[in-house]
Amino acid sequence: MRYEAVIGLEVHAQIHTCSKMFCGCPVVADTGDVAPNIYVCPVCAGMPGVLPVVNSRAVDIAIKTALALRCDILPTNRFARKSYFYPDLPKGYQISQYALPLAADGYLEIDSGGTRKRVGIRRAHLEEDAGKLYHDGRVSRVDLNRAGVPLLEIVSEPDLCSADEARAYGEALHEILVYLEVNTGEMEAGVMRFEANVSVRPEGSELMGIRREIKNLNSFRALRDSVAYEIELQSAALESGDTVEQETVGWDEDAGVTVPQRSKEFAHDYRYFPDPDIPPLEISRKKVESLRGQLPELPEAKRARFVVTHGLSAYDARVLAEDRAVADTFERVVETGVDAKQAANWITGELFRLLKGTDRSIGELDLPAAALAELIELVSTGLINRSTGREVLAEMVSTGRRAPEIIEARDLTQVSDIRELRGVVRRTLDENPEQVQEYLAGKRQVLGWFLGQIMRATRGKANPQIARELTEKELENRRDQ
Ligand SMILES: [Zn+2]
Numbered sequence: 365m366r367y368e369a370v371i372g373l374e375v376h377a378q379i380h381t382c383s384k385m386f387c388g389c390p391v392v393a394d395t396g397d398v399a400p401n402i403y404v405c406p407v408c409a410g411m412p413g414v415l416p417v418v419n420s421r422a423v424d425i426a427i428k429t430a431l432a433l434r435c436d437i438l439p440t441n442r443f444a445r446k447s448y449f450y451p452d453l454p455k456g457y458q459i460s461q462y463a464l465p466l467a468a469d470g471y472l473e474i475d476s477g478g479t480r481k482r483v484g485i486r487r488a489h490l491e492e493d494a495g496k497l498y499h500d501g502r503v504s505r506v507d508l509n510r511a512g513v514p515l516l517e518i519v520s521e522p523d524l525c526s527a528d529e530a531r532a533y534g535e536a537l538h539e540i541l542v543y544l545e546v547n548t549g550e551m552e553a554g555v556m557r558f559e560a561n562v563s564v565r566p567e568g569s570e571l572m573g574i575r576r577e578i579k580n581l582n583s584f585r586a587l588r589d590s591v592a593y594e595i596e597l598q599s600a601a602l603e604s605g606d607t608v609e610q611e612t613v614g615w616d617e618d619a620g621v622t623v624p625q626r627s628k629e630f631a632h633d634y635r636y637f638p639d640p641d642i643p644p645l646e647i648s649r650k651k652v653e654s655l656r657g658q659l660p661e662l663p664e665a666k667r668a669r670f671v672v673t674h675g676l677s678a679y680d681a682r683v684l685a686e687d688r689a690v691a692d693t694f695e696r697v698v699e700t701g702v703d704a705k706q707a708a709n710w711i712t713g714e715l716f717r718l719l720k721g722t723d724r725s726i727g728e729l730d731l732p733a734a735a736l737a738e739l740i741e742l743v744s745t746g747l748i749n750r751s752t753g754r755e756v757l758a759e760m761v762s763t764g765r766r767a768p769e770i771i772e773a774r775d776l777t778q779v780s781d782i783r784e785l786r787g788v789v790r791r792t793l794d795e796n797p798e799q800v801q802e803y804l805a806g807k808r809q810v811l812g813w814f815l816g817q818i819m820r821a822t823r824g825k826a827n828p829q830i831a832r833e834l835t836e837k838e839l840e841n842r843r844d845q
Pocket residue numbers: 384387388389403404405406407408409512
């Protein structure tokens with residue numbers, strides 16, 4: 365018998381706000397070197413008698429995200445108390461949304477083996493993060509810096525059928541969240557965490573299999589690998605006539621297996637009830653439409669436009685649109701009149717290679733689009749050749765200086781003057797009669813060696829095309845002598 369997987373994903377995305385969800389404490393990046401319990405007040409520490417106040421900026425960001433995911437925004441939201449007891453949760457409950465979430469019924473399109481697939485979004489709601497526990501021998505410590513940090517939970521329909529689809533969904537969602545600046549997208553900093561519900565059933569069956577939940581996945585690879593592992597494990601169990609046990613598991617990255625978790629959410633009854641301290645949140649049509657108007661062009665639309673209006677390949681369009689700052693740089697370069705394909709080549713080729721070495725993103729460089737456009741023009745008009753262009757770009761990235769300045773300071777102007785270059789070619793051939801004979805005897809690859817010599821003689825400034833033409837011509841001339 366063949367089996368098919370049914371997978372749904374829950375994603376917790378941190379919302380990048382200045383302050384926490386229900387109090388004024390600052391939200392700081394989880395860098396590990398922040399002292400514990402500094403960013404804590406009576407509200408997020410769960411003291412009695414305090415009143416939470418909803419962070420309206422977090423609500424706005426969440427609405428925009430839900431709109432990008434084509435969700436309906438519910439006109440009335442309610443915050444609810446989700447009760448459970450754990451030392452990282454000072455109130456004894458988490459403020460979340462239950463019966464009336466922020467948004468519902470959306471979808472996200474993913475690429476599944478070359479075709480587009482629509483994955484339903486069941487709901488998206490706001491909630492607060494818990495604190496952190498540190499276990500140190502026999503002592504456990506609680507850090508509440510994270511307690512109350514705003515989160516957006518996005519729950520998909522169980523529309524995913526494979527580990528690769530789960531990963532593709534995670535990546536597509538990540539791309540949108542970063543585009544909308546919901547957070548920085550730094551997975552290793554925990555700004556986006558996945559939970560996967562995986563079940564397996566005989567192919568074509570309408571019944572749902574027993575569902576197992578994989579918690580706390582914080583990389584795309586962990587997401588894909590753990591889901592693939594569970595599909596195999598559950599299929600093998602059914603194949604051999606065993607039953608699949610319903611449980612919550614974690615992913616052991618090193619061993620490559622899922623392991624049953626001692627879940628803090630052992631109580632399945634969270635006793636949800638509306639939080640009496642927070643009035644219902646009314647979201648007007650007008651507000652929704654105004655936020656919709658603020659949505660940037662999303663990656664999907666941008667890719668399509670790059671192909672249609674700039675004539676880029678699907679590949680180039682995808683690579684450029686992946687990062688909003690990169691896409692913006694590309695468009696600003698093209699606006700100056702630079703050929704789109706040239707601009708795409710320089711950005712995805714040379715510039716990406718340089719960025720890899722610097723550990724910086726394109727937005728962090730002191731490289732205005734106009735300066736990049738200027739360099740590309742200098743190469744395409746032949747003032748400098750391509751390899752000199754690469755050197756100049758590297759210097760522009762490291763020093764912030766403009767191309768003409770670097771070219772002048774280092775006397776890098778390309779030698780295109782035919783008479784000057786012909787002199788160099790003739791001298792090179794005169795000095796190497798043996799190689800000339802080899803070439804004339806049919807060893808064509810000697811031409812490359814000559815070009816190398818000519819480049820060296822001109823310190824890399826010879827226009828390669830003109831140098832090649834001249835050298836071939838001079839060599840042929842010598843055949844007739
Ligand atoms: Zn606080």
